[in-house]
Amino acid sequence: MSQATKTPPAPVSSPADHDSPKPPLWAVIVKWAALALVVIAAFYLATRLADEGYTLYIVILAFVVMAVLAVYSTRRNIPMKYLLPGLILLLGLQVWPIIMTVSTAFTNGQTITKSETIAAIERNSVQEVQGSPRYNLSIAVKEGDDVATGKLFFLLTGPDGALKVGDEKGLSDLPADGVVKTDSGKITKAPGYTILNARQVNDRKDLATFAVPTGDGTGIKAVGLSAAFEGRATITYDEASDTLKNTVTGQVYVVKDARFVPKDGQGQAFPQKWKENVGFKNFQTILTDASIRAGFLKIFSWNLAFAALSVITTFILGMLLALLFNDERLKGKGFYRALLVLPYAIPTFVTSLLWKSMFNQDYGLINSLTHLDVDWLGNAWAAKAAILITNLWLGFPYMFLITTGALQSIPSDVREAAKIDGAGPARTLRSIIMPLLLVAVGPLLIASFAFNFNNFSLIYLLTGGGPFDSSNTSIGNTDLLITYAFRLAFSGTSPNYGLAAAVSILIFFIVAIMSYAGFRRTAALEEVN
Amino acid sequence: MSTESTSVTDAPSAVSPPRSTSAKNPARRRSGGSVWWRHGLGIVALIWALFPILFLISAAFNPAGTLNSAELIPKSFSLTNFDTLFNDPARPFTTWFKNSMLVAFIGASGQVFIGACAAYAFSRMRFKGRRAGLLSLLLLQMFPAVLTFVALYLMFAKISDIVPAFGLNTVLGLGLVYLGGAMGANVWLLKGYFDTVPRELDEAAKVDGASHARIFFTMILRLTMPILVTTFMISFIGLFSEFLLASIFLQDVNSQTVGVGLYSMSIGNEANRLFGQFAAGALLCSIPVVAIYLAVQKQIVGGLTTGSVK
Incomplete structure (x- = not known):
């Protein structure tokens, strides 16, 4: 903690520092209200980051907030009070992209990691488990999100009438308050969600690879527009040998050029590629x-x-x-x-x-x-x-x-x-x-x-x-x-x-x-x- | 020759004699006719500069509204194209225009405010790292921001997941990107102007008990208002016309800026049919920019040349 407060460069004290006059009351109130807003906004951001699993960025965010507090809550560091907003924007939106550009130049340019790729392949391979329940399905996004790009949610009604909501992380209960269902059990209205119509669902190309994980190798996938089933992944990853195995056909896939290809060379490779460092290869290619x-x-x-x-x-x-x-x-x-x-x-x-x-x-x-x-x-x-x-x-x-x-x-x-x-x-x-x-x-x-x-x-x-x-x-x-x-x-x-x-x-x-x-x-x- | 002539603002060309003696100078009479060829060439230059604009105006008011019917000199006049422009649900021009105005306004006001804050610190305070800070800002400007478009795109694709309000397809997100270079873009220009405000004024205010914030907000910002307005307008024009980042950030038709929208009208098979509509839109969005430009032209030229002509 004490380290962070030292991050902004200590200024050489200017003559006005020690006996600077008291600001008017309204200015003090505005200042602290603004600081409180920054903290609240940062807190919201941190929860969102935590939801998405970006731990590193929470740490960076915490440093930024501490720098803001250190600069504005004390009466020292006067030059920094005028430079900090611009400096944060400069570092975040100009210097950081430059660093990212340099680091991207040394990769194959893919954006997802290997474990995300494996998870996507496994989710994608879900096939219906014999005798598992069928759900009534409505496809939705969070209220306020864009229907074409917002994160997908499955609003499900089980055979027993239980209401569930699932996203790419897993399944949870959907509060019954305000939920409207058809006679067949399909949810047509749920507070906090926007339900997609048939055309919007058809436009969502990412639906094909979307599944709600429910446990060890099982997940819920959509069939058509209004039904979903629970199924089991037919492809599993073996960490020791770094291979994928199709449990139905017995086909084994090995890593080659940042993607999984069939070990015996027969059949198709998986289209997904993940991010990999390639050194100077891009420059060499040019x-x-x-x-x-x-x-x-x-x-x-x-x-x-x-x-x-x-x-x-x-x-x-x-x-x-x-x-x-x-x-x-x-x-x-x-x-x-x-x-x-x-x-x-x-x-x-x-x-x-x-x-x-x-x-x-x-x-x-x-x-x-x-x-x-x-x-x-x-x-x-x-x-x-x-x-x-x-x-x-x-x-x-x-x-x-x-x-x-x-x-x-x-x-x-x-x-x-x-x-x-x-x-x-x-x-x-x-x-x-x-x-x-x-x-x-x-x-x-x-x-x-x-x-x-x-x-x-x-x-x-x-x-x-x-x-x-x-x-x-x-x-x-x-x-x-x-x-x-x-x-x-x-x-x-x-x-x-x-x-x-x-x-x-x-x-x-x-x-x-x-x-x-x-x-x-x-x-x-x-x-x- | 009198020394007065050094103060002539419109410096004479090589052939003309200084003003003070010109009235009776025989050289004046000898080259007296030369003004007319200057007018002649000037008119040729005007034709070159204006014929595309004339074409744009005539196409905008052309009732047929297609490229093959558009002519340089209008034969008839109609507002059909403007009517179509405002009533085309697939191409919401008013929304595009609003988006452009909004993003340019957010970007430009943010750039000016942040630039003014930084200029105040660099001009009025002495602190460790001041010189290094100023120089690194200058060097950072050498890396053109557009070159980081890949990284910015990937970064905002992630931000879309975290805070959708600032992600791709949002005017706020694009405005935020434009603020990245805020501190570096204008700080040198602003600092130069701030330096011309006498420090004695600050000292006097300080003796009277004003805090640094009070001096900045109530005194410095007012005294430097002319340069702030000029900088704002230059930034506004620049951001209004920005295309690269706008085109990769704003894919959704309702979030697009006018530049991206007009571009989408000019590609594909319908470009010929839509030309009248395009010309009407292009004309409308040029008007505010040209108006701003003509209003601050003197200061822009001053800013362009002060850095070099010394």
């Missing part, structure tokens, strides 16, 4: 697997070209426009500027989807205005051009704004000096304006490069990474590394979270190395005082 490596290099080079060309084209157009309007005699500059920044102000998803429609081969505006018949989104090179054009449109106002700002900050005596020395307009631009401009906007160009390097929404919404070659349907012609990682994780039948996380980490290193140059140029690091 670097050595012939098809992935070739695709990865292809994506990487397009990714670099896309980011570089995006920055160059938007910068050139933005700079030319800034120079164009950078003339004091020009009337209506404010009007031009307000209209020119509109493309930048519109949400990116609108821009991308709008241009996607405009690039439509048959009905799109671009083809009809130019009288071309280019398959913009279906041809590899045309799609790349389409992306660069779209990004030019939505990115040039930013460059226009920053170069306008930078041009205005170039002192005019520098220009005058150049003029006195006999430099013409072109020479002044090339030798005076451009170098000063690049020094000023250089870091922003690097930041823009880093941003475009991971410009997920543009690519995903405009081309979806496609078009895809028929020879390799997993790697598109306009894929960025990030859209590729996204596809690895969230589409297709077998999500590969491990490989996706490994690609994320590679992206990080690439971006970090490239940003390093940018950070070295900015004075930000030296400015901390």
Whole structure:
């Protein structure tokens, strides 16, 4: 206990600490009420965590609550009072996911553990025990839960009329208060539960593997919509030999590649896989697997070209426009500027989807205005051009704004000096304006490069990474590394979270190395005082 | 040449002479016609910048409402698309819009408040780990939050089991994710502004018996209101337009944000038929963002350039 109160770093006492004034009463009440709320919320969370069996997280939660109490209930640690909320969120939602990403990159990317897999297989194999009772069944979720994703509950009426409720943990009695049954005994209403209708039940694909455990190897499974039986698992796990055995057929399954496969090679393996550490295998796959490596290099080079060309084209157009309007005699500059920044102000998803429609081969505006018949989104090179054009449109106002700002900050005596020395307009631009401009906007160009390097929404919404070659349907012609990682994780039948996380980490290193140059140029690091 | 010209805000281009002498300068007359080609090119630039927007507006008001009937210059005007947009039970635009507003509001206000708290501590207090803290926040920003999407997804899949109110498919859950980077995102910008508020004001208040909390809530927050409003609006725009995390968190049609919803309208076989409806929705959700943007444009440009132009 005393350890925990020391967790926040002890601050160097500031002069106000010892004789700080008494706060008003209402502030004290609000403060303690807020602290009480935190404790209550944490208590609720802890019970929920305990229900789900996440013991480790209860310990972490306890540490967080103690840190909160230590910081806010005493009058010490004033800086921490202002930093703690942000710090907790930062650690929980940014640092922790980074750690998880790194650790996922070294696994096969499965999410369930081996014992959960075994339990699921055993539950799944339940077959009706001869002479065991039949129940009337209603399938429900907790009131307030989503019927499509909420945790399943079986509301059962036994042959003797006893009411039971079962979930994946086991069976318990259902209080009879407020329960409404049909004549046949099927429960139609129970307080605290939402009973699913036939369509909702059909949508629950997880029902096939759901069973309520009732004891040693036995469990209750649904047959159809309104009946359930008690059955016995036909597959059992033998811990000593780490094998599964089908007690009916005698088939033995052994562990291979994080799943159970038949020992003799006959028949089907179980589809469930569990989480397993694979070391550097994911990284090795990216670097050595012939098809992935070739695709990865292809994506990487397009990714670099896309980011570089995006920055160059938007910068050139933005700079030319800034120079164009950078003339004091020009009337209506404010009007031009307000209209020119509109493309930048519109949400990116609108821009991308709008241009996607405009690039439509048959009905799109671009083809009809130019009288071309280019398959913009279906041809590899045309799609790349389409992306660069779209990004030019939505990115040039930013460059226009920053170069306008930078041009205005170039002192005019520098220009005058150049003029006195006999430099013409072109020479002044090339030798005076451009170098000063690049020094000023250089870091922003690097930041823009880093941003475009991971410009997920543009690519995903405009081309979806496609078009895809028929020879390799997993790697598109306009894929960025990030859209590729996204596809690895969230589409297709077998999500590969491990490989996706490994690609994320590679992206990080690439971006970090490239940003390093940018950070070295900015004075930000030296400015901390 | 007079020194006055250094204060000219709209710095002249290389060819133009300083303002003070321009009236009688022969160079002015020599390049006097040059303004017109600037206008000419400016109009070309405007056409380039505005034709997609014109197309969007004309498609939104196009009575036929399909992509193949959409044209750059509208021939007729009708509100059919808006009518369909608001009365399509399969695509609840108003719900999407509300979700987007809500998640952007939660995220942006949380980001600003947490950022302001952190900036206050970093700007006004001296404590162990202050410099290291500031630098690590800067370094953490280098790891783009989107790269952790796999871990965030897996994490919130678990949270869905524990506290469904903050899990996947909830606006609250997504708002919470957006708060992860709250402290790092704006703290440098805010700290810079906080530093410009004279410390003497704090000292005076302290002598008068104000506590640190009172100084923060009643004084500092008020004095820094302009930057807080600007930061809020920038965050709001950013979160309103965020797509990646929104698309993996919000699968259920009623929990989606407007970006995810509009995307679902633009894919598949119905994209052509739904184009008018899409354009109407896209137009409606662009309006608040553009309005906010134009309102804070000056500050955004200031924020973009102050860091570098020194």
